[in-house]
Amino acid sequence: MKVKLASNYGFCFGVKRAIKIAEDYENSATMGPLIHNQDEINRLKNDFNVGLYNNLSDVKDHDTVIIRTHGIPKNDLKHLRTLNAKIINATCPFVTTPQQIVKKMSSEGYSILIFGDSDHPEVKGVQSYAENQDDVHIVLEPTDLENIIFKNNKIATVAQTTKKKEKYLEIVNYLILKNKEVRVFNTICDATFENQDAARELSKEVDIMIVIGGKNSSNTKQLHSICLENCSNSYLIENETELENSWFLNKKLCGVTAGASTPDWIIQQVVDKIESFS
């Protein structure tokens, strides 16, 4: 089976940076999964003895603890600092930015609106930086705004780095029509969209698309949904073991893309296996 890779795919700047940091700190542990990719987390464990803590109570004296790419809530970081542990911050700088914006805007008396998934660790982290927790609101849709009562008519907005700009504009427009001032910070990261644009183009010219990435990764799921729009034979897999020969029957060209947390070595294994199919 012939394979064509998307013109942009895989690791973004923040993920490359976090992995490099983890490799530099052997025998450390990350606070929460470093990135949304179990295979890469396993590799860091096997090759660099980088462990995984899921709770603050896991941290022991003299541990080296790495803050993951998506960041952690402010109070968790504060608590970590009270422990006798070395803290290495691998939060993506593009995530640190909205955290700091929310902190500053909230302290200046702005109501805060975050466009994102309230369950996502990045959003939880960003939200935690608001000084007034009663006046920070998270929405996914413009209609979610209807039930929100802001304390001010001065609103500051940030977006989860992986969200779609078009939807952010819809949300912002709703706010502008109802408030005196809306301070719009465009915190959406282009890397995600470069991968998406490339996936969109490629999915138009192939008869099967393989999207490689974590099944709980929001940017990988978005890639998959974009590919499905153009190519009904689009599959989301985490690694090459999930590939099924039957998918490729009577197909001519297979497109491959990968989420922002998918390492090159996994992509290579997937490509090798697809090429081995007749």
Added chain:
Amino acid sequence: MKVKLASNYGFCFGVKRAIKIAEDYENSATMGPLIHNQDEINRLKNDFNVGLYNNLSDVKDHDTVIIRTHGIPKNDLKHLRTLNAKIINATCPFVTTPQQIVKKMSSEGYSILIFGDSDHPEVKGVQSYAENQDDVHIVLEPTDLENIIFKNNKIATVAQTTKKKEKYLEIVNYLILKNKEVRVFNTICDATFENQDAARELSKEVDIMIVIGGKNSSNTKQLHSICLENCSNSYLIENETELENSWFLNKKLCGVTAGASTPDWIIQQVVDKIESFS
């Protein structure tokens, strides 16, 4: 001829306020026309001896000078203050707001974008408050933004009070996609749109519409253009002397609306004359 008035029309808050101020200062003079209505200016002259200065050099010692509703450029105000004259500020508070926003945002290092007519006195006044005159830009259309080079990727925007919100959103959306921060101040005044909505509704149910207002008034011209969309027999007049009997031949119901600078006594004269037509 039967007449129906729009549910909202005529003077806005800022104009009512300016006229009250002028009536309170007999024997004064306004710096530029107080409002966009020659008949009301004549009435103030006849009844209260309120004159009109078109140039700063017209101001004489001990004059009382009234700043008009649309405001004047900062340096003109500064110059006035050096003269031996009493200054009464009748600038609409809704116009003072964008002036002060532009001043503050410019001093904080924001590039300034004004949505409005660069020839309009309100816009000229607002623009003049930017501390950095090289980095204040005026547009009417999103496409006008293509050729602008902002000095910063932090932009603050205001709109001329009488502009359309939909177009403002288009302009703001363009900016959000290309800049880190866009600080959107919604300085558009609702009074204009209440008159417009009422004119739109009324123009759908009549067979002739009369729009009363200054022919150089931007909000009156917009009312006229909205009426024309629904009623091809829509006429813009400044007072009852312009009415022509022939317009009303074979018509059944005449709608009447008036721009934000049109006084009630002029509207009444127009209504009386239309009702006298058979």
